[in-house]
Amino acid sequence: MSTIQFVNVSKQYPGASAPAVDNITLQVPEGSIAVLLGPSGCGKTTLLKMVNRLHQPTSGQIFLDGVDIQSIPVNQLRRNIGYVIQQVGLFPHLTIAKNIAVVPELLGWDRQRIRNRVDELLDLVHLPLDFRNRYPAQLSGGQQQRVGLARALAADPKVMLMDEPFGAIDAITRESLQDQLLELQRRLRKTILFVTHDVEEALKLADEIIVLDKGRLVQKDTPCNLLANPASDFVRQLLNTDDRIRQLSLVRVEMVMKPLHPAIQLSPLPQVPVGTDLKRVLSLMLSPAADTVLVTHEGKPIGCITFEELRKVGCLSN
Amino acid sequence: MVEALIQTLTQSYLYYLNRQSEFWGAVVDHLILAGIAIGIAVLVCVPLGIWTARSRFASLTLMNLVNGLRVIPSLAVLFLIIPYLGLTSTSAIVALTILAMPPVLINTDAAFRTLEPAILEAARGMGMSAFQRMIRVEFPLAVPVILTGIRISAVDVIASATLAAFVGSGGLGIYITRGFALYDYSILFVGAIPVALITLAVEGLLSLLQKTLQPLKI
Numbered sequence: 001m002s003t004i005q006f007v008n009v010s011k012q013y014p015g016a017s018a019p020a021v022d023n024i025t026l027q028v029p030e031g032s033i034a035v036l037l038g039p040s041g042c043g044k045t046t047l048l049k050m051v052n053r054l055h056q057p058t059s060g061q062i063f064l065d066g067v068d069i070q071s072i073p074v075n076q077l078r079r080n081i082g083y084v085i086q087q088v089g090l091f092p093h094l095t096i097a098k099n100i101a102v103v104p105e106l107l108g109w110d111r112q113r114i115r116n117r118v119d120e121l122l123d124l125v126h127l128p129l130d131f132r133n134r135y136p137a138q139l140s141g142g143q144q145q146r147v148g149l150a151r152a153l154a155a156d157p158k159v160m161l162m163d164e165p166f167g168a169i170d171a172i173t174r175e176s177l178q179d180q181l182l183e184l185q186r187r188l189r190k191t192i193l194f195v196t197h198d199v200e201e202a203l204k205l206a207d208e209i210i211v212l213d214k215g216r217l218v219q220k221d222t223p224c225n226l227l228a229n230p231a232s233d234f235v236r237q238l239l240n241t242d243d244r245i246r247q248l249s250l251v252r253v254e255m256v257m258k259p260l261h262p263a264i265q266l267s268p269l270p271q272v273p274v275g276t277d278l279k280r281v282l283s284l285m286l287s288p289a290a291d292t293v294l295v296t297h298e299g300k301p302i303g304c305i306t307f308e309e310l311r312k313v314g315c316l317s318n
Numbered sequence: 319m320v321e322a323l324i325q326t327l328t329q330s331y332l333y334y335l336n337r338q339s340e341f342w343g344a345v346v347d348h349l350i351l352a353g354i355a356i357g358i359a360v361l362v363c364v365p366l367g368i369w370t371a372r373s374r375f376a377s378l379t380l381m382n383l384v385n386g387l388r389v390i391p392s393l394a395v396l397f398l399i400i401p402y403l404g405l406t407s408t409s410a411i412v413a414l415t416i417l418a419m420p421p422v423l424i425n426t427d428a429a430f431r432t433l434e435p436a437i438l439e440a441a442r443g444m445g446m447s448a449f450q451r452m453i454r455v456e457f458p459l460a461v462p463v464i465l466t467g468i469r470i471s472a473v474d475v476i477a478s479a480t481l482a483a484f485v486g487s488g489g490l491g492i493y494i495t496r497g498f499a500l501y502d503y504s505i506l507f508v509g510a511i512p513v514a515l516i517t518l519a520v521e522g523l524l525s526l527l528q529k530t531l532q533p534l535k536i
Contacts, residue, residue, distance in 0.1 A: 052443055078445030089440030093458045103444050151444075161443075 004028040004051060004159060004193055009060035011046050011215075020046045022215035023060070028208075030158075031189035035196060035206035037238070043215040044195045048161050051193060052081050064159060079103055082152030082160035082190070086167045088144045090136040096122075096147055097132040103155045121150040126180065142173035149181070153188075162194045166201065178204055199239055203227075203250055211235050223250055248310065249279035256312070257295045257303030269294045271301065281305055329504035330511070345512060347488035351407065352479045355414035356472055359422050364464060367426020381427065388420045392478050396485065410482035417478055418471040425467025429460035462532045469524040476517045480509065 004027070011021040021043040028034040036044035049055040051062060053074050062069050069077055090099050097118045104114045122129055125146040136144055145165060152160060166174040178201060185192065196202050202209050203223045211218040211226070211234075219231040227247055230236040240246065253276050270284045271294045281293050285307060295303040334341055370377040390398075396413040403409040433456055441451045483491030490509040497506025 054439070054443060075445040075447055078443055080445075083440070083443035085436060085440060085443070087434075087436030089434075089436040091437060091441075091455055091459075102446075106445055106450070 003030050003063075003065065004034075004191060005063040005066070006047070007061045007063070009047070009050065009057045009062060011043070011050065011055060012058045019058070019215050021050070021057070024212075024215075024217050025060075026210060026217060026220060028191055028193055030191050032207040033185060033192040033194055033205055035194045035202040035209050036212060037196060037199065037202040037206075037209050038212035038218075039238075040197060041214075042212040044197075044212050045163055047212070048163055048193055048195050051159075051161055052078050052083060075106075079106055079155065080157050080159070082154075082157040084145075084148050084152045084160065084162045084165040086164040088136075088141075088148040090144055090147060090151070092136050095133050095135060096127075096139070099136065099147060100151045100154050102151060107155055109155075117154060121153060124153070124184065125150045140173075141169050142177060145169060145177060146180075149177075149184075153184075158191060160190045160192045162192060164195055164197070167196070167198070174201075181205065200246075200249075203239075203246070211238065245279055245282070248282055249277045251278045252276065253278065253281060253293075253295045253305060254303070256309045257305050258309065260294075260301060260304055269304075271296050273297070274302075278305075278310055282310060285310075326504045327507065330507040333504055334508055341508065344488055344490050344492055344509075345516075348476075348479050348482075348490045348513070349516070351410055351414065351482050351487065351489050352472070352475045354411050355418045355475050355479075356468065358411070358415045359418035359471055360468060363419050363422035363467075364426050367423050367464075368430055370423070370427045371430035377427065380423070384420045384423050387416055390416075392417045393481060393484075396481055400485065405485045407482065407485075407487035409485050410479075410487040413481065414475050414479060418475045421467040421470040421474070422464070423467075425470075426460070426464050429463035430456065432463075433459055462528050465524060465528040465531065469521060469528070472520050472524060473517050476520060477513060480513060 006024050006026050009021060009024045010019050012019045024047060036047060038044050046055055050057050051064075051069070053069060064072075064077075064081075091102070094102075100118045100121055101114045104117060109117070118132065119129055122131060127143060127146055127150070131139070131143075131147075136147070139147065148165065152162075166177050169177065182205065194205060206223055208220060209223055209226050210220045213234055219226060219235050221229070224247075226235065227239060227241050227250070230239060230241050235241075252274075253272060254274050256278070269292055270287070270290050272281060272284070274295060274297045276295075284290055284293050291306060293305050294301045295305060366376075366380055370380050392413050395416055396409060399409045399412050403412065437455065437459070438451065441455045446454065479489050480491030480494050482489045483495045490513050493505050493507075493509030497503060497509065
């Protein structure tokens with residue numbers, strides 16, 4: 001069990017008129033990605049930084065695996081939590097390998113074990129092994145954040161805190177980093193608390209989205225349910241729930257495709273691989289002579305989608 | 319004009335040849351005086367600079383004090399100290415140390431003040447203790463800027479260590495005072511030229527050291 005649990009957590013900054021975090025109780029289940037979403041100043045970053053005790057709650061308790069984090073020595077707690085921040089914060093005077101090795105070194109791993117782990121992590125985040133001896137300034141922003149991710153994963157923590165990790169990265173690279181995070185998550189099953197103000201990012205990554213406003217928890221649900229049943233006008237506006245195109249982008253082809261009919265002529269039809277979202281399918285359908293799109297798996301057609309399926313999508317029916 | 323200069327320089331060289339052991343003794347004295355002053359300045363001002371970067375109180379008081387001291391010419395400082403410490407090398411070292419301190423303090427303060435907050439937060443968030451952060455992150459990142467301060471100090475101090483001759487503490491200044499007293503440029507050059515060369519050499523060496531320690535930037 002590696003849950004993060006907040007119980008009646010509040011944070012009042014001295015001199016501020018309203019609390020930054022106001023009596024929040026919630027639980028992030030083991031192995032899931034919970035995204036804290038809200039406008040700036042809603043308290044999402046404060047809430048996140050209370051988990052590794054960079055901020056101290058004014059009242060309330062936070063538990064990791066049922067253990068009150070106040071009872072764990074602070075540096076020991078932090079070494080067991082992966083931490084990724086927007087500005088990356090790599091150490092410019094250390095090589096990439098040394099940057100990744102920081103926490104294992106703090107934990108006293110032997111040299112060979114650290115070496116192997118660094119290679120393993122570079123591979124995991126799709127960076128070439130000869131990056132070991134480069135310095136952060138020699139890498140692009142996207143590559144630096146891959147190193148940031150590798151560094152946070154170095155000691156194989158069960159819990160990861162990610163504070164707008166892709167916020168400062170260009171749109172194309174951001175998307176590929178998001179895809180990669182999801183791919184990593186399928187293999188590693190970390191418990192991830194992720195802060196963003198980017199609604200698209202939240203919808204794409206989250207198992208559950210926690211919407212915050214003025215320090216209060218407004219709604220907590222899966223992306224689909226949140227879009228279907230926004231609890232208030234604030235959530236409706238924040239998520240722009242009337243945007244059906246966006247809802248399509250949350251559903252993947254294999255979830256709605258129908259079996260192939262033997263009579264269908266395959267050759268001229270557009271094809272998409274498994275894992276593609278329906279927004280992409282819709283845009284293919286808008287081109288001439290493509291009212292059916294084929295779904296392929298490893299190059300072989302396994303199903304198809306027509307406009308009918310798009311219309312029937314679960315989120316839309318509500 | 320050029321001929322006269324060449325003649326003077328030749329005389330300087332002959333003067334040096336006749337007094338080689340005195341000359342090298344003076345070089346060593348000069349370097350020791352400057353070295354002690356810079357050493358004390360570094361030992362005192364690097365910790366003080368770390369303190370001033372963190373404390374508003376320390377910053378207000380110490381920085382103003384040091385900036386105030388900076389405007390008093392070293393020669394004046396030297397003469398002000400003599401009544402208390404006499405005509406000794408201690409007087410010379412105190413005057414030179416006061417000269418050496420401001421650049422080291424100011425640069426150390428700036429180095430620690432301008433560390434990127436994101437880097438410090440990452441270090442904290444990964445579970446480094448305050449001591450580990452200082453040794454592994456903050457100090458290594460501050461060193462190039464501190465070295466710039468030491469370089470500026472070193473240049474000032476090596477040039478000004480000629481003043482030590484006024485209080486009978488030796489160094490290459492003896493040739494300058496002697497040349498001045500005898501109104502003989504060739505003797506003055508025996509002090510002035512080596513001082514200039516040593517200053518350039520130290521400046522070059524410290525620049526080189528600084529470059530090798532600079533975190534890679536592209």
